[in-house]
Amino acid sequence: MDFTISPRVEDFRARIADFVENRILPVEADRSNWDAHENIAPEPLEKLRAQARAEGLWCLQLRPETGGQGIGRQGMAVCYEEMNRSIFGPVVFNSAAPDDGNMMVLEQAGTPEQKERWLKPIVEGKVRSSFVMTEPHPGGGSDPGMMMTKATRKGDRYVIEGRKWFITGAEDAAHFILMARTSDDPRRGLTAFLFHRDEPGWEIARRIEIMGPEEHGGHCELIFDGMELGADRVLLGEGMGLKVTQMRLGPARLTHCMRWLGLAKRCTEIAQAYAAERQGFGVRLADRESIQIKMGDLAMGIEIGRLLVMKAAWALDRGSFARKEVSMAKIHVANLLHKAADVAIQVNGARGYSKDTVLEWIYRYARQARLVDGADEVHQMVLNRHLSQEGRDFWRWDAAE
Structure with missing residues (x-):
């Protein structure tokens, strides 16, 4: 290796x-x-x-x-x-x-014409984009099979009706990828559409206030009320929406982990710097065994996360969907980020809880990590399904040919 x-x-x-x-x-x-x-x-x-x-x-x-x-x-x-x-x-x-994942899926799934119109402006930094999938109850969340937003075919056009929420970046976005139901087929019932913010027949009902700091464009609730889109707006083909979500969300989950490792390391860096200079009862914090144990544990957790992420990245580069690897990385790194921010705040004391550092920003941001792109429990169920199907082969090494 x-x-x-x-x-x-x-x-x-x-x-x-x-x-x-x-x-x-x-x-x-x-x-x-x-x-x-x-x-x-x-x-x-x-x-x-x-x-x-x-x-x-x-x-x-x-x-x-x-x-x-x-x-x-x-x-x-x-x-x-x-x-x-x-x-x-x-x-x-x-x-x-969300631009990162949107660009990668458009690069992979778009036609030349779609790439020119919908991808190129995002790549050039001229527009922002958004991925429109999650719905309020009883619609689809982690389970896209529950999706209720419908796209009804009428001649050469589709009419969109439904509601979405917690759509990241929607308020600032110009280009959108929308998931909607076109049939009741369990595998080919969803379709991905492309639309522009100037299209009639939809609106942002509200920008949802959240616990943490926000990406540009926030997290919004959208209403679709008769928006009409032509067949040229279909991405990858009618009924291929589930495949689009797989193409986008697997790598996107992993890129979240890549970025979160950087934030976890930043937390460790801030904690180390403060512990090295802060004294209490005649002893530097960095010289206290309790602090050393906390920092050593964080260092190990970050390295475990890096190895999980790199193995999943290696599998994706080889053409695998890497579902097991991505789920393991997502669970571990999401929880690691929250732990890193919490430990760093504890080491910094009142300073960590204040806005004198970015630790409180990261702490509030970190709580969403265990929810976005699949809650911990969803990924744990995915891993259990693989374990049930594969048995001892769950841990097999792939032998070189």
Whole structure:
């Protein structure tokens, strides 16, 4: 097993690390650069994005013909982790959710015409995008088979009726990928559609306030009331919506983990720095065994997460859906991020609970990690299903041919 990375990926990693340290972190440290929803404001963001583009650090995840660098999932694991040393890092490099997953699925599933119209503007940073799937009860959440939003075929057009909620980025998005039901077939009943924010027949009912800081465009509730879309808006084909979700959500879950590892490392970094200088009762915190145990445990947890993510990335690069590997990474890293933020706040005491550091931002953000793209319990059930089907082969090593 070779755990080395290529010189090319290492070059990207090192340049990203330098960019984050010297360009993004100073912007993050100045609260005047934050917007009302605790994300980076548009003006400083566009300046940093222009610099990232100029240095060839833009959309690394995409193929060269699409405008990226084709570094593969393993290369992404290395680079995304480095990007998210800053809470603002991924969006600067155009590698943040939901655009990241939307670009990758459009690159893989779109026709040449669809890529030109719907993908290219996102790649160029001219528009934002959103993935419209989750519905309020009794509609579909983690189980897309429960989806109730309908697309009824009328001649050469589809009429969309339904309701969605917690749609990330919707308020700022121009391009949308919408999942709707076109039949009751359990495997071919869903279809993915493309639409623009200027289409009639839909509206944002509200921007849902959440516990943590928000991505650009928030998390919104949408109502579809007779929106009409032509057949050219169907992505991959009628009835292929479930396949689109599989193509998008598996890699997207893993890219979340890649970024969350960067945030977990940032928490550890802040905790280490404070423990090294803070004294109590004549002893540095860093010299106390209780602190050393906490920090050592975090270091181990982060490394376990990196190995799980890299194995899943390796499997995806080999053409596998990597369902087991992605689920294991998603469970572990989501819980690790929450733990890292909690430990770092505890080490920093009142300082950690204040807004003097980004720890409280990360702590509030981290709680969603165990819910988004499938709750822990859903992924645990996925793993149990594989265990029941595979038995001892669940842990088999793939032998080289």
